[in-house]
Amino acid sequence: MKLNQLLSANLRAMALGLSGIFAVANGLMAFGYDFSAKNKLEVEIFYNINPDGNTVTVTYGAEKYNATSIEIPQTVSHDGKEYTVTAIGQRAFENSFVRDIVLPNTITEIQNYAFAASKSLVNINYPASLKNIRRDAFSYTNITNGILPEGLEVVEESAFYGAAMDSLYLPKTLISIGKSSFERCQNISNLTIPGNLKIISKSAFTGCTKLTSVTIEEGVESLGVRPYDGTVFTGCPLKEIKFPSTLTYMGPSCFTGNKFTELVLPDNIKELGTSCFANSSELESIVFSKSMTELPNFVCESCPKLITVTIPEGIKKIGMNVFKGASLLSHVNFPESLTEIETAALGHIGIVDFTFPKNLTYIGSQMFENCENLTELVIPSTIKEIKNSAFSRCSNLRKITLPEELEVLGNSAFQYCSSLTDVNIPANIKELPESAFSDCSGLQKIVIPEGITEIKRYAFMGCSSLTDIELPKSLTMIRATVISGCKSLRNLIIHQNVSLIEQHAFDGCEAIEEIHLQRAVLPESPMAQGWLVNRPVINADNNCTLYVPKGSVESYQESQYWNSFKNIVEEEYAEALNYQLSFPYSLTGGQILVNGEVAKGGIKEFEMGSDIVISTTAKDGYHLRALLVNGKDVTAEMEDGSYTIRNIDANYTVDAEFAENPFILSLFMANGGSLDVDVEKRGTFTCVIVPEEGWKINTVTFNGSDVTSELTEDNRYTTPAITRNSVLRVTFEDMNSAIGSIDYDATSVKVTVDNGGEVRIEGVEAGNPVRAYSVDGRLAGQVTSNGDVDVINLSQHGIYLIQTPGKTFKIQY
Known part of the structure; x- marks a missing residue:
């Protein structure tokens, strides 16, 4: 007896769940079933007993079903018990070879992938008992029958994905269809969606390439699920559609690629998703619902035949690129309720004029970009800001009038407006932004009003016809490449408040002959950013004379940023500089x-x-x-x-x-006083020592060190490099002293003195007296020689005579 037949009812439920699980390994499929039985045509069919113990589900066996036709019985007997067949199990006939299948009127459910990828399957009946068709049940089959029975309640995700049925009937009992449930059913031509389907799931009919007519019955509320699900009819060449009064939402790309020529959206529609009607190649007119408050991004993008658009009062916001590519759309009337516009709202369309709603205070980024049919436009006083690239590439725009109330002009606002010959710039604008009028090749004259303080990079770059530009006295800075490529500009006056002119400011101004820079103080010339390398404000091969105020020409000539002008000359100005x-x-x-x-x-x-x-x-x-x-x-x-x-x-x-500061070199000699000499740090000092008549040099010390031997023949002495305050001392000996009567060599006696008054006497024979006398004859000190070094300490500064046997020395302390 099979294991499943021995399980209790609860275990049978678990076994049923397991029986639907399969895996592929080494090309083999694991499978399980409770029993099998042959039908009346002797085709073996496999079954699993359901948890209730009274019903069974058709499942798969060891091999694919390969009979051409299979009829599933209402009941089947096994081990003496009769079971009712109520379901076609998960993957039961997946990838099988069956062409025709007959289902009994006891089937309530067709489970996941039951017939998926059975390319041979063409014919099937749907019993009246059927309630649920599960995920991918008939995906990628060639069944032709799409008449689903009354009583059916649920069709799950991708249930009929890619099926070949040539017609489709959805019963009124249907309450749910999953996403992509009928996607790529390419033979369906018309469709009625019953009202019990409150919400149509994402991509339910996407890619039904023959679907041209749809009726949506009362009760349906939403095509797609907020906020991102949509694409319900994407790629369907719809020509006719009937909307119910209950419908309030159509999701993103819901009707992308349709073939409508006219669309009137009922006033019960409150919201459309992004790109809802994009790529409507035949659409000529559309009327939006009065209940809407916003036109979403790309709602009618790439609708090349669109001529008429009706936008009702109540719309407050226009999304980006709502009509992009509508080259025949020449007029668009926005309601007075409009207050917000997204990027490129009207870009790339055939608009020739425009009336601004009174509550709109700005023109959005790229709002009119690439509107090549726009030739003239008057901006009302309600507009305070024109954002980036608002009119960029409007190549036929000849005239535009800006209001004096305008306060902000965005980057590239009029870039590539090649037909624009002149434009008024309102005084309320404080700076001209980057590329504001760049490549406006027809622009001939521009007057920049007082109040503007800065012209940013590329503002007039490539304005090849510009011959006259009048700069205001309020201007304080000119950025790099502001007038680069202005080939027709011949002269320029720059007032003295301009404190910054970036490098490359005048690049490409081939015809410029005079620049009058009324500023004696050199403007800063910082290096421009990015690819611009460090070099002067004008190329060296120019033919331009730079005129600067009297008294400043040398400053400009010495500057690496200004000395490249052909000539720099002075001129006088009446104004104080x-x-x-x-x-x-x-x-x-x-x-x-x-x-x-x-x-x-x-x-x-x-x-x-x-x-x-x-x-x-x-x-x-x-x-x-x-x-x-x-x-x-x-x-x-x-x-x-x-x-x-x-x-x-x-x-x-x-x-x-x-x-x-110098160091002090103090010179001490027996001359009645010292001499202080300033010597630069690390410098040297040279002196010639000249004794008085009857005297000769005895010792020379520098900072206490005996340097007598360093004297030249003419008694010249040069100090080493002086790195601190220093002292140079000289002692003298009396040449007339009587030395013949003594028994030792008195010529070897040396006398030195230091800063403290310590007198050192060397060379005197032991036992002989040594005395120190002041110049007035007073005995200042005496000592009996010890035969080595004798010391006498002097208490007062002055000149002293040191008397030794046979020799007298003169010193200064």
């Missing part, structure tokens, strides 16, 4: 002060006619060596430590040199 003082970026040993404030490196501006007081402060251990103005040493002209430039009318360069 500012002039500059240039300072070094770093100084060693001190600082420069201008009008009492530290002058940091770079440039400092001053009003014409000002008096400028320049002073210096030295760091500890340093002193001012020289103050330089325009390269001239003016140190001697400083009064009370300051130098004044009076009534400034030119640019000046100011520099200062600081040196380390």
